[in-house]
Amino acid sequence: MSNSELAELAKEITDNVQRCWKCRMCVEMCPTYEGWFTQSTAGRLMAINLYIKHGLGSEEDLSNMLYSCTTCRRCQERCRILSTDCSPADTILKARQYLVRKAELKGERNHEQIP
């Protein structure tokens, strides 16, 4: 995993989010939604997007949001039928891959520094 591969993955994610209209039709579909957008699909997507683009928020909070998704795809079906079909659930999965890879990359670097 290199920096450029990580950047590619990041672009794939932000491109998908770019296609999301923030119409929020997925929100009520999400089994983890309990009244706050961060507990829902659309909130997760907006968080990833601004984290990647501007480094907003902490990785821990982001991780907590991403891993509280059950990957049930109910949002994705909603988005496909009623909206843009921007693959929200798959994008959340990609964002998890992004976190893992970023962490692994950091780990490799640390390793290099300590002979």
Added chain:
Amino acid sequence: MSKSLKDVIPVGHIYIKDNILEKDSLAGVSESKALWAKDLNLPKKAEYTFFAACGYQHMKYVEGMMGALKSASKMGMGMGKVVGISKAFGKVGVDLTGITAKITASKDDPYTPVLISAISVLRKLGLDVGYLHEEEPCCGSPMYYAGFEDDYAEHSRKNYEIFESFGVKKLIGLVPACTASLRDYYPKYIEGYDLEVQHVLEVVVQKLKKTGVKPKVKENVKVTYHDPCQLSRYLELTDEPREILKSIEGIELADLDPEQCGKWSTCCGGGGLEATHPELAERVGVRRVEELLETGASVIVSNCPACEMQLTKVTKKLNANVKVIDLVRLLDESLE
């Protein structure tokens, strides 16, 4: 393993990944996965190979593991602050190897019999399948869902070699997540992947039609069906389970509101979420069970080990007067 990984990825997922990579089992138990099949005389080679997966056979261990992870998370050690999972368990006084060692595939374990039923159903419908026994690998899908794509990809390629070495051509899966993994994700990572993967319910529906067999339950019962997400929205099988239920004499299917079942089924919160957000998982489960109870059914039928574990746990917690049963088991009991 890098320290930074543990800072951001929930320990439950890292733990499960390590189990798969080191012990080739979701629950990390080294005990054979094939015990359930020891009296069934399943050949290793056959036209169709049954893929049993970790789920049902090791569910008892997974229950213990989830319990331990839940305690860890309650102590605020679900993520970030822990240095190592064993240390976390040490702190909350849980000895994971202790728990798992005590449990063996017992008669009152509701999960293992599902595997036996699956074989029995297929046999009753005239299909003899093979099984790789100890050689059957863990498909690795939990790694995929946790974001460990590279580990999953590598694992899938290793597994494909195993399948090839046994001349496997056609797989019949039982656990929805593993079947989706083998059918839909392996091809993304394995060049020339040529295994034909079907879910057992697809095969059953075809066979029921062909043989004209008429299943029948001993006592009339009103059931409702919980679609596992992996079956309804990944494998896209929503008609098959209903066709099967409707084919059984004595079963009345009380389906939910169309916006809560089939391809719109609400998630029960079982599976990975329990490993990282157990309290949320429980609330999700309660919401789903409440929907299911509204149908007035006395039995909830499903067909996924994670769903069944979750639904059983939650219905117990709610003191609900319903039984959770696997579709394959129900069908087995309804066939001569």
Added chain:
Amino acid sequence: MGGSIISDLKKLVGKENASDNIYERISYGQDAAQPDLEPEKIPVAVVKPQSTRGVSEALKYANKNKIPIYIHGAGTAFKGSPKPKRPGSILLSTQGLTSIEEHEEDMYYELGAGVNLYKLEKLLLSRGYLLPMTIGSKFSSTIGGAVSINTVGHMVDICLGKIIDYVMGVEVVLPNGDIIETGTRSIRRPAGLDYTRFFVGAEGLFGVITKVRFRVIADRKKAYVVGFFPELTDVAHAFQRYYREKLPPPLYGEVLDKVAAEAPFRLRGLGEPKGHMALAITISYAQEEADREAQEMVRVFKSENAIDAHVVTSKREQTDYWDARDNILNILQASEGDEKLVMAGALESSVPLSHLDDVLVYLQTGHTYRALKEAKLFIYGHIGTCDLHGMWVAPVSMPQAERMQIAKEAVQLEGDVNLMWGCASGEVGQTASRMPFFKKRYGMAAHTMLMNVKKAIDPNNILNPGNLEGEGYE
């Protein structure tokens, strides 16, 4: 008080009803569509009061401390109105206000502003009523948002009226925290000065609507018509003729051009669209009457070159065609080669009936905007109510700057159309990104008047500040 904003707010509305989590602030700070919220404009806190009192406390606090408040229903308006323009703001979500009181004996429901439109529609239908609005985002939008925009979405205004005709009164929290009630409990609205109107369609400039007294209307019998046309202007001519013949206004009159229809048709297995699609729903108290009107519509469609026009009786077909049109974002499922498409620019205008055809031609070939001419255009709209939409799409990979150019030109073209034909946009609102046009269309004297009204009601300009000014969209 005097702690941090968030700790003060938590004391005022309860700690579970306020958040300063960065990701919460981002999610509530955005409206639908692009562009992303600029990081410096992310609100400092989100509050979600569960009662009118809570709203009042939050407003009092903001007013005293002169903190901007942006009101958010579901944030589905996409002209920038629910989105913060000024830094350091509080985002007030109405989604905690979900009470529903039924007063069927007096023909109204009293609805919390945060009640979701889809849930409301289902509830009303189950009681034999019709929700007189179909907003494309009904699955997420709130009644408070719809009332604040005064939009009936896809429905034809001259058939059953606009939302204002159904709002018997509202409960509003004024910027200083005072709670007032407007209107009546009678089905007859007050004559003369009825300041309900100050808040319906006010886009949150004058107060936070907390409750809506919503008149119910018995469900009607419907008949469905679909037509396919070789030219878009044929569809315009069909509706012009329909009204010229003094036929009763339909509930629905929709158009979806052929290229735009392709993706939604594919999604529903409808094959290739036979031409530009027109849809209509006629309604009446009696089925025979609705059917007769539908037959008239078919006749009119055919007389204006329809390749095919018929009454749709199959439930399945009704769902498929109408979903293909109502779920308009489905058109973005089209692709160009391997590339997925995104919206780059959008236009929406309600034009004079006699110029429907002229505007359609102008959108396609009449203007001289270069970036728009090069981009792919989808045309659709509520043609039965003379409302036309244009959406210019681009491949995801198109650089941001080029996309912004398309967006800019689309806004300019929208202004041109409205100025040229003396009309205005009929949906989504007039403030925020539409303010530069507003000033041109109605002049600075009109704008100053509105600014003065705003100042009188909201002296510290805490509610949705920047929207009336057009800040950020100069």
